[in-house]
Amino acid sequence: MSDLTVDVAVVGAGPAGLAAAVAAAEAGAVVAVVDAGTQTGGQFWRHRPETGDADPDGHGHHDWNTFLDLRRRFRAGIAAGRVHHLPGLQVWMASKNDVDGFTLRTTRTVVGGEGVTPTVHAARLVLCPGGYDRQLPVPGWDLPGVMAAGGIQAFIKANGALPGKRFVVAGTGPFLLPVAANIAEAGGEVLAVLESSSLSKWFPHWKAAASVPGKALEGAEYAGIFARHRIPYKTRSIVTAVSGTDRVQTVSWAKADADGRAIPGTGGRYEDVDVIGFGWGFTPQMELPLSFGVQTRLDADGSLVAVVDERQESSVPGLFLAGEVTGVGGAVLAVLEGKAAGTAAADASAVVLPADVLPAKEAARRDRHRRFAQAMHQAHPVPHAWQEWLTPETLVCRCEEVPVSEVTQARSTLGAEDSRSLKSFTRVGMGWCQGRVCGFAGSCLGAGPGEPAAAASLASAAKRPLAVPVPISELASLND
Amino acid sequence: MSRASDVLVIGAGVIGAATAYFAARAGLSVTLVDQGLPASGTSSACEGNILVSDKELGPELELTRYSLSVWKGELAEHRHLWEFEAKGGIIVASQPSSLESLNRVMSVQRGFGVAVEELDPAALRKAEPHINPAALGGAYYPEDSQVQPMLVAAQLVRLATEAGAVFHAGVTVTGMMRDGDRVTGVRTSRGDFAAGNVVNCTGTWAGEIGALAGVNVPVMPRRGFVMVTEPLPPMVHHKVYAAEYIDNVGSSDAGLQASPVVEGTPGGTILIGSTRERVGFDRTVSTEALRRLAQNATGLFPFLSSVRAIRHYHGFRPYCPDHLPVIGHDDRAPGLWHAAGHEGAGIGLSVGTGKLLSQALTGQATDVDLTPFAPARFGALDPTPMEASR
């Protein structure tokens, strides 16, 4: 496929990216959308292959009608020649210069295939790369059968089948609920959902929560599913160890105190577990924004996110961001931010006022969802004392098999207090995943027991000059 | 707290760490400061080759061999701390012309006592089964070794403190304390530190520190990119590089040069290094550099073309116009010493440099003559403007 030059490039076709592309195209811009998936929808609306006769009916999905509407308008944009959809491609490098504006270099999501992948040039860029489940190490988490909660959900959504029969879902946050519900609805047995937080932590934030009635409805729906499938939902409960001979068999758990410390003599074990899914909130995918040097901040959930203005424009002119990278907040918020970003990015002369990127009603809705997200982060924090779950042998970095003992030693004897020096001295984050999984944990461990991860540490853990792996043959045939 | 020490070392890269270590071991009271943590400069953005194979006759080869004797001798008991491995280097010639110059270099080096074996195509393939079948032959250097540079810096800082040195992280030197001509300490972001001797081990920053004392130390940056592949089972067993590399090392050409040095790491990833270009402190990713590295590496090892790169990084080699480091006392500013500008060989040369400086600092005769590295060779008192601002 040949190279493309457009007004607006969008990376990601999840809720944020789809909304951005549709808004920009409908405002008259020529848009290119690069997305790793083979069909639109991102993580949230990931679904089985769209075949002409049996379009998925949206079962198990929220806001499916929003998706159908965005997809219809997206397809209209393609038909009108204003939208170029580049599916199955990942952006491995994004750059900006005064002459060409933004340049996106792409590689195939699935290795193989003929011919060179396109390079996209654009006057403005909207990045909507989403995020992935945040993971914390726990003894035994390197066993096969330990998955990210979102990984289970993606598996179900993409295959319509389950990766096992008996499940435990653990971590914190409302996102554990849809995962458990999806498992149960697909015929799996959920032995328990272990939530580290106490739901009473929501009380101080009831106003923010009540202002988003949709979330309460979702909650009621999950309650129904949980009751129907008899799924135990245990709050203030944590997994203390995962064990098994060559894969997960037993999950040990305990009640936790207010700091998330296991209370001795409580809890028990789940036996014959096939899969345990963990989710400790989300980590926004920051490598592309960081490669432009955008201004960042620490969000209420401890994640590093980018700073944007009312138009979703970052500190880099012409670079717009929407969805998880500006703060984890769910799909509805992602759609609203995407719409604002796409509208602003379509506007070459930057005359659209902040107030006009979203109608007042939608802007108010966006603000309510942001407040809801903040409340959610405060009600479902990463437990303060999580480092106390670890044993010296627990692996921090699964790719490079680095145990906790090496990390604490590097910290105490070599002064490795940030993720950068930890990586240099112990290889944490040097392997295949490049710190995507262990970056948060490593940053916390560098900061010390009970300490939050520093922004600089998170930023260096998230710096990935290659946003995704690239075959060397493709680098060898790079053209300028 | 008494802040007066015999020696104040600026910079906790490999050079400063080694200098602090040997000075403390020599019985001097040592303070080491760095604006960041240990190994936050070039020493964490490089590779860890200790090469004799790429050196021509001259002071640098002598320093290299001395340093290697320190790595293998006095520091042998610590070799596991920094993953010292004498894995050997192989230079591969793919063109008749480069095979010719390789043969020439080999015979010169042999004359100087460097261990080197000629590899015919069959022997080359035995040593490196995945090498390009078109390769014409090579040379094997059993002395070529490697270390993990970040660990070298961090562990030498730790060992230095065990020997009595005091390390302060997060202290930026902003000025010199003077008594007449004499440098009597440094001014920093955390107050003054008095010292009998101040050693400038700040790599690419050395010119700026020199300027604080009013002396010209023309150390400039030479950028290098390195590429890292996905982890693989062992496929590359030595440090393997192309004969063309030797011509690049000493070159003053500002344009982009790339010769592959391909080597496996204990983690299974393969490092492909590195480019050389003079572009100041420019940190923009150069697609041209990536392309050249990829092309050259697949030229040596065709199997690499289907392997994926997972990362690349770049660093700035500190170099002087004559491609020799500056090591020794600066007669233009008594009390000030320099150990900087080791270009693409600072890791290997670090411990030799530190040891020789500690000999000089204690007034002993040095094991290797430091005259060729003397700061006074830059003459002028006024610092020349830096090539580019950071």
Ligand SMILES: Cc1cc2nc3c(=O)[nH]c(=O)nc-3n(C[C@H](O)[C@H](O)[C@H](O)COP(=O)(O)OP(=O)(O)OC[C@H]3O[C@@H](n4cnc5c(N)ncnc54)[C@H](O)[C@@H]3O)c2cc1C
């Ligand atoms: C397990 C799980 C459960 C969830 N449950 C809920 C829920 O119940 N309610 C709710 O509101 N939200 C939920 N979410 C969150 C919701 O998915 C996100 O808020 C929403 O998807 C964010 O939208 P987005 O467009 O920012 O990102 P995404 O939906 O993640 O889309 C990002 C897209 O960008 C692509 N991409 C990323 N990087 C690149 C690259 N370099 N090159 C090309 N393409 C790239 C990705 O492949 C993906 O297609 C859940 C998420 C997970 C993982």
Ligand SMILES: Cc1cc2nc3c(=O)[nH]c(=O)nc-3n(C[C@H](O)[C@H](O)[C@H](O)COP(=O)(O)OP(=O)(O)OC[C@H]3O[C@@H](n4cnc5c(N)ncnc54)[C@H](O)[C@@H]3O)c2cc1C
């Ligand atoms: C791509 C690449 C590959 C390389 N490969 C090799 C190789 O294989 N083998 C080899 O031997 N060499 C190699 N090198 C060269 C080697 O990395 C350098 O020669 C060496 O790291 C220089 O070390 P240094 O201690 O002089 O400098 P640095 O490591 O840069 O240390 C200087 C220190 O000074 C500190 N500092 C600066 N200014 C101040 C101030 N005002 N106050 C306080 N502190 C200050 C900095 O924070 C820094 O920590 C390579 C270099 C590159 C770029």
